[in-house]
């Protein structure tokens with residue numbers, strides 16, 4: 296086995312003992328794969344715009360299992376303003392004292408990966424796949440915990456599942472988190488994940504999603520990591536016929552973040568909504584890379600992603616919609632719009648369509664612009680000061696994608712609240 | 726009575742372009758209504774833009790005193806808070822910014838400047854309802870984004886509605902009558918007439934005598950090729966309707 300320099304630092308980070316043999320096998324395969332490949336390289340097309348140096352320049356040993364002193368009051372401000380089934384993971388490990396899973400309806404399993412390994416190992420096994428690459432492979436080798444949601448056929452989970460990933464790792468360290476969500480035929484659930492914390496940790500998550508025929512999963516990921524944090528995340532989704540996956544991503548934290556969302560529309564009539572926003576300032580670097588594969592006919596993709604960049608921040612949008620041969624009746628829209636607030640802010644945007652079917656309706660587009668001068672003047676001509684006028688226009692630009700994401704009232708307001716708190720940090724607030 | 730506005734030998738151009746205003750003189754006293762007419766391209770909108778503080782113009786000479794202060798020294802937003810209001814010839818559409826939210830922010834910005842308490846949501850709503858009735862605007866328009874999807878006439882009405890809410894001291898209406906149907910013209914004119922006040926001056930830029938039948942001006946001026954080339958009383962507009970601008974001085 297070729298041992299690269301980066302993997303050498305992780306070889307000793309042997310995962311928790313007492314694991315089933317199938318898991319040990321996946322971990323070994325993951326480590327071998329990472330050892331062979333190392334970190335993603337900028338020579339790879341999908342990584343060529345992402346500057347990974349903050350990650351590759353240091354070693355991030357897995358965060359130790361010792362419970363850190365994170366109390367309920369620390370986590371409280373990040374909670375949803377409505378009833379939920381709540382799991383809190385601190386440094387990538389389930390924290391029962393901070394969590395409140397509550398009463399679950401018949402047919403729903405919700406809990407940590409550690410508990411699932413005891414009660415429902417099948418759910419964890421299904422989150423691991425052959426051939427995971429690079430960061431996902433390292434995750435397979437090293438993940439300590441995560442959350443698992445399983446909703447059986449025909450079951451609706453009314454209250455949202457809320458998962459808070461809180462990081463407080465002191466020295467540079469990594470939390471590798473593996474999550475699994477499965478919704479059975481006709482089932483429904485909503486999951487809101489929030490990542491936040493303090494310090495310069497690395498959160499590396501892999502989430503594997505399956506939605507069976509006619510099921511629906513709504514998945515909101517609010518990324519508000521600490522200013523020095525690194526966050527890489529992969530979501531792999533597989534949808535059966537008439538299944539629906541609605542994803543909303545807010546990327547507004549961390550010094551380096553990357554979110555890969557890969558959705559396979561595997562049965563006729565499946566649909567995905569992939570909306571989101573990246574809000575970046577200072578020298579933040581964020582990549583949003585959604586890839587949708589239309590593998591069956593009559594599937595639908597609706598994707599609107601907006602970016603706001605200030606100072607020297609750098610945003611990257613790499614959106615791909617692939618339409619396989621025979622996926623006739625495909626309806627796919629992909630739009631990425633960017634607002635640059637400073638001359639030194641920049642964005643790389645590549646919305647791509649790869650169409651191998653004949654009868655399809657596909658559109659894609661990208662825009663990069665600055666604030667509209669005529670609008671700014673109009674607001675000022677009514678007495679609104681220039682800084683407030685700018686904030687109003689930035690908020691309008693980004694709020695639109697939140698409103699368009701079809702979120703229910705308390706959650707939509709909660710997401711708007713995140714946008715406003717981000718805006719309050721712009722130019723010293725409003 | 727001292728003048729609210731005193732423009733002396735004002736010269737201005739688009740930044741990097743040719744001169745458009747070539748020496749404007751105009752005095753406006755509180756309580757007065759002035760009409761400014763004149764051929765297309767004469768500089769009427771340029772004058773209103775310079776008064777409102779729109780970026781992209783360069784004042785190359787002359788002065789503007791507003792309430793005895795140097796207006797040109799103030800940024801646009803401060804002019805507005807001090808009571809200068811421009812009803813735009815082409816109101817801007819601002820997607821995503823709610824009309825009510827915007828107007829309340831504007832109103833309260835002015836109130837802060839004047840040191841009067843801001844209006845809370847309920848007080849604001851009451852003020853809105855009162856003015857909406859006057860201008861025959863459906864409150865549906867207010868729930869939408871600023872001017873987005875408004876018809877031409879609705880945009881003009883919205884400008885006058887904003888003026889009614891903000892209660893400026895100096896209102897400049899740039900072709901607010903253009904694009905209005907006959908009924909809307911009457912509604913808008915009524916709205917403007919209600920705002921006539923001994924402490925408020927109104928400058929109407931228009932191409933049409935008809936507006937001046939509704940809003941009777943104290944003074945009528947012709948602006949041509951960057952200068953005011955003729956002035957008269959309210960009967961002057963009717964005379965211009967017959968004679969046109971061509972015979973007036975520097976139109977050539």
Ligand SMILES: Nc1ncnc2c1ncn2[C@@H]1O[C@H](COP(=O)(O)OP(=O)(O)OP(=O)(O)O)[C@@H](O)[C@H]1O
Pocket residue numbers: 739742745763764765766767768769770771772
């Ligand atoms: N942004 C600009 N760039 C270049 N030239 C401009 C610009 N704005 C105005 N001008 C020119 O300045 C001159 C005066 O324009 P202005 O809009 O002030 O005329 P106006 O009297 O309002 O005309 P109208 O009656 O047609 O509204 C015109 O020749 C116009 O083409």
Ligand SMILES: [Mg+2]
Pocket residue numbers: 769770771814899900
């Ligand atoms: Mg004009």
